[in-house]
Amino acid sequence: MTTRAELTEKIIAHKTFTGVKWTDVAKEVGQSKEWVTAALVGQLSMTREQVEKAGNALGLKFSDEEMALLMMVPYRGSIPTQVPADPLIYRLYEVVAVYGTTMKALIEEEFGDGIMSAIDFTMDISRTEDPKGDRVKVILDGKFLPYKMY
Amino acid sequence: MTTRAELTEKIIAHKTFTGVKWTDVAKEVGQSKEWVTAALVGQLSMTREQVEKAGNALGLKFSDEEMALLMMVPYRGSIPTQVPADPLIYRLYEVVAVYGTTMKALIEEEFGDGIMSAIDFTMDISRTEDPKGDRVKVILDGKFLPYKMY
Amino acid sequence: MTTRAELTEKIIAHKTFTGVKWTDVAKEVGQSKEWVTAALVGQLSMTREQVEKAGNALGLKFSDEEMALLMMVPYRGSIPTQVPADPLIYRLYEVVAVYGTTMKALIEEEFGDGIMSAIDFTMDISRTEDPKGDRVKVILDGKFLPYKMY
Amino acid sequence: MTTRAELTEKIIAHKTFTGVKWTDVAKEVGQSKEWVTAALVGQLSMTREQVEKAGNALGLKFSDEEMALLMMVPYRGSIPTQVPADPLIYRLYEVVAVYGTTMKALIEEEFGDGIMSAIDFTMDISRTEDPKGDRVKVILDGKFLPYKMY
Amino acid sequence: MTTRAELTEKIIAHKTFTGVKWTDVAKEVGQSKEWVTAALVGQLSMTREQVEKAGNALGLKFSDEEMALLMMVPYRGSIPTQVPADPLIYRLYEVVAVYGTTMKALIEEEFGDGIMSAIDFTMDISRTEDPKGDRVKVILDGKFLPYKMY
Amino acid sequence: MTTRAELTEKIIAHKTFTGVKWTDVAKEVGQSKEWVTAALVGQLSMTREQVEKAGNALGLKFSDEEMALLMMVPYRGSIPTQVPADPLIYRLYEVVAVYGTTMKALIEEEFGDGIMSAIDFTMDISRTEDPKGDRVKVILDGKFLPYKMY
């Protein structure tokens, strides 16, 4: 039986070898590159039609079992440990570990007591050219949800 | 002996009681609200002059011992556990836990193998008005550092 | 310097010794017993007026420092370990540990992919009389938030 | 050898692909949807007759080995880590982490020293329509067990 | 402010120095030695009358603050780590770690699916004389609670 | 290669399906039901003769490889996490977590400084009939070993 983790590895290995781009798959599927990548690495679910389009763009013919895995709502969680070991992902965790209380203080000053939703939420990742070295720009944009425990 | 953690609590309690804003302190100190808040909650160090200006804006007269604490390079880390318990901060952690490998895949496609710096880095937190509920916008903007292990 | 945790202990000790009820404090403050208890044990913030009313109901005169602590947005998290040791609280954790995937499967069948908010959320705790032994009824009622990563 | 975890995956994948509902299986088996789902995802045991009825409703013919797995009392525990990573299940954990001491305070005020059973216990998950967004209602209803260490 | 943990230490230190016995305190309080010891080391709550009797037997005059601590329902949990370091307590943990699944198999064969209550529960600790070395006999006696998730 | 864990699962699945009892196997092997169950779930080692008798009683013909596994001294430890998730086993852990220091205090008062052996040790699990609900009686009976670090 193929697990979802194995399917993720298969998709990334195939992509590396063939040189297809996430952005190409995204265009074919008709969603943002962020959405499509998250779905293919196992954090969001796709419809059967989206799975087929993604397979076409990747040049992969998914079996019924693989299609079912890509259509199921996944048990989410993409990193194997609580503190990520991979340096790229660790830097994002570091922002939360170091600046978490700063972000809490500023969001609460602006909005009052509540949270930024991680569900009604978009993410945009882009490159900013900079002569001192290009920059990664990550925009997290989530609905503010005020505390409502009555 | 006052510890840095106790000083952070004292500053936030004073701020809540008096209603001073981080943005007001930031204006007085002449830095962004993100920078000033991070410094006052113990994640960045200030010069003596910045400490004095911050004290004025807050209406607090820091002792020599407290000034020294605010001037030291802190041992960074703002959350008491590896997985934050506070819901506002947890949602930011959840973005990393769920979408970490997605962000890794997209940054590597755009930039090649490397990381987004969490040191040469700015953070901007703002409100976007939205009729369906205002949104929190968090922009993380860090220099891309390509892998250079020779 | 008093910490918020010590203030929580002081409030509960005083309540035990004097026999005041959470429900009495709730009436005075004009909020549900769930809300008032959560605020006094350090998980929600109160206004100055609510703090004063709660103090009256409890027969406690809070100092300025204590008032500030009760007015601050707290760093939330009420249990000292990830798995709670206290049996009453552990049973609630056990429900999540054992039936978490069951609840996920049923909520997703009914609502599609998304979560139950723990922010726009009410909690109601009541007693149901039962000849075989009275029962605790806990109602968690949270807004469904569909997944919206675009 | 098939493990119980693999059988759970097989059942959910089959259900996703075919569109059968937990509620349909529940009707066939003659138990609540909560009970049947918990049994099929590996947290409760079924009789041979219940297994056969569930198989019919799902359109799956279980082998003897699979039937034995569904009939065994399981080693319970449905989440792979102590703090769940999946956002839907995390929100339920968050309720315990944030409001655990509040619930303890209120149950003890109403009932005295004791616990809510997680064994003599029912769970009901339903939808409440609400113009501001439908709500998930989770009712936990457990026998109160007073502390009886003599 | 005295915490409950400090009060426990004070009581045990006083007991060691004066040579009073738990069994003497138990007689005065009119409960089993197991109950009285558990209450004085902070795992059960006493009435004001019981606190006073215990104080008399120990030769300690508790302050109002100390009485309140002994009267509160405690946040239970007596060991500072998940795996106890103290050898006497570790051996009890070892029984669970090594023979836990054996006990589960035997209780389920005898009673069906369910648990032994740790709430409606008595504990008896006694000495059995034995020429090859006296033995510690621990009897745990808890109500069987059959699984009742409907 | 079969692992000991897989063999344990095979034995329990076979037992569930055929309805053989641990007590029947124990009679055939000529040891207590506690001993035989512990050996078959992988916490004690058997002789070749005992393995053969157990196989006969279970209606299973063990291969040479399986016999070797049942004859080896196992690496002991029956629960997959430090805090057990299974509710039946958790209740036993809870007794240690909550009453560990109570048991320590009482054993030390009766015997002096030392431990109850978990090696020279018997365990007896039985049912006590009780009109208010039958009770599980667990007797742990271990040799007292006084501290002898000279």
Added chain:
Amino acid sequence: MTTRAELTEKIIAHKTFTGVKWTDVAKEVGQSKEWVTAALVGQLSMTREQVEKAGNALGLKFSDEEMALLMMVPYRGSIPTQVPADPLIYRLYEVVAVYGTTMKALIEEEFGDGIMSAIDFTMDISRTEDPKGDRVKVILDGKFLPYKMY
């Protein structure tokens, strides 16, 4: 209130400053240097007479509270984390981590199934002169306890 941990620090600091030796204290108390050191760093309990002799040898006059702490059976455990950070103590842990299964295999071959007692146990630490560098010799000598779960 002085805690036992603080008393340990006070004793070691005093010893360092004055240059008294553990061996001198041991002679005065009339026990091995291993026993006396273990008692003074909080892992064994002393009689009142032993406490007084140790105080004389150290040149410290213990208060009643400090005497009581040294007379109590301690909650044992001398290292603050499960994996010790101190390099000297880590090397001892490393022996267990790396050679634990080797020691298990050899003890079981020689003695059969059982353990080496850590209670009926002596420890001897000495220096062996060696031209290539003197050596630390640690002898652990514990009674073999055969497994006796009947």
Added chain:
Amino acid sequence: MTTRAELTEKIIAHKTFTGVKWTDVAKEVGQSKEWVTAALVGQLSMTREQVEKAGNALGLKFSDEEMALLMMVPYRGSIPTQVPADPLIYRLYEVVAVYGTTMKALIEEEFGDGIMSAIDFTMDISRTEDPKGDRVKVILDGKFLPYKMY
């Protein structure tokens, strides 16, 4: 592909079934029983010649792949968790957990600041006959390495 852990299990199972002794293998290989056992359970590496001799003594013909595994420098670490669950190995850990600071104090008094090497190190495990029960004697003998951070 065979892993080193699987090869260890295969060797121990074969040894149990055939009754060969570690001491016999040690004689054939021409090393101490401690060295040979450590190598065969995967904590030290052997030469090809030693592997062949060990195979002869055990009555096992290793494949090329298995020989390579026994010849590689292993990633050391023999216990699956930080705190070992197996009682025999736990007792050795307990010695470190309880007496670690005692051993540190005594080694430092005798040798000054430094460590006992766990690399230039021998281990000797033997039986001492004793009418009150035979004893396990473990001698750890490591070079003292004085602290030399200049």
Added chain:
Amino acid sequence: MTTRAELTEKIIAHKTFTGVKWTDVAKEVGQSKEWVTAALVGQLSMTREQVEKAGNALGLKFSDEEMALLMMVPYRGSIPTQVPADPLIYRLYEVVAVYGTTMKALIEEEFGDGIMSAIDFTMDISRTEDPKGDRVKVILDGKFLPYKMY
């Protein structure tokens, strides 16, 4: 499906058996021995040409699947636990655990507030002959990145 971890094991086993050197592979690939070893044990990615050259030098013909694994950007992290168990790697961890704050203090005195990059970074491992025993010299050379949170 081969995983990257399995491929690492295969490469090291092959290398041990055939006696090829990392330095030989490095010469063929035209990179430092540090870079090539890191790539082959799964911490850096290679181009197809580098993979082919490495295969030639090792005497291994990689399949397409294996080539893809060596070409993918890996999920980095080379040790299976947070604190490494292997003694060689632990000693490096110990340097960080014991001297981490020392290094922080010295780097900050020399450079101001910032970090040493672990991305724009080289590592050089060499032998220094020394009559008292040869020495391992590890040079870590990373770009200083000053803190730039604006």
Added chain:
Amino acid sequence: MTTRAELTEKIIAHKTFTGVKWTDVAKEVGQSKEWVTAALVGQLSMTREQVEKAGNALGLKFSDEEMALLMMVPYRGSIPTQVPADPLIYRLYEVVAVYGTTMKALIEEEFGDGIMSAIDFTMDISRTEDPKGDRVKVILDGKFLPYKMY
């Protein structure tokens, strides 16, 4: 009672406020800056004379209790968690986490099976000027200790 951790904070705060340099203290004490800093932040012990010289250089007059703390062999370990939160120290940990097996492979190829000592060990931290940004150079230089388990 002052603890060693508090003394470390006091020394660093004083140094920040007065602007004394570790290199100045090192000159006065007559040891390397690495040695003196490690001693003052609590990882090495000093003689009374060294403590006095350090006090003079810092402009601090240590009390007898503080001198005793600086003269004791410390319980080493400078970071409060197993994975350091401070970004500067984390980068050093990351080198071990990512390149640990690479370093192991290279050291073993050059030296055979053994370790780099972290005890007979020097550390040198310096700045290399570089037009693309100055670099931190960390040299770890430890004696190679070959494995000698006989």
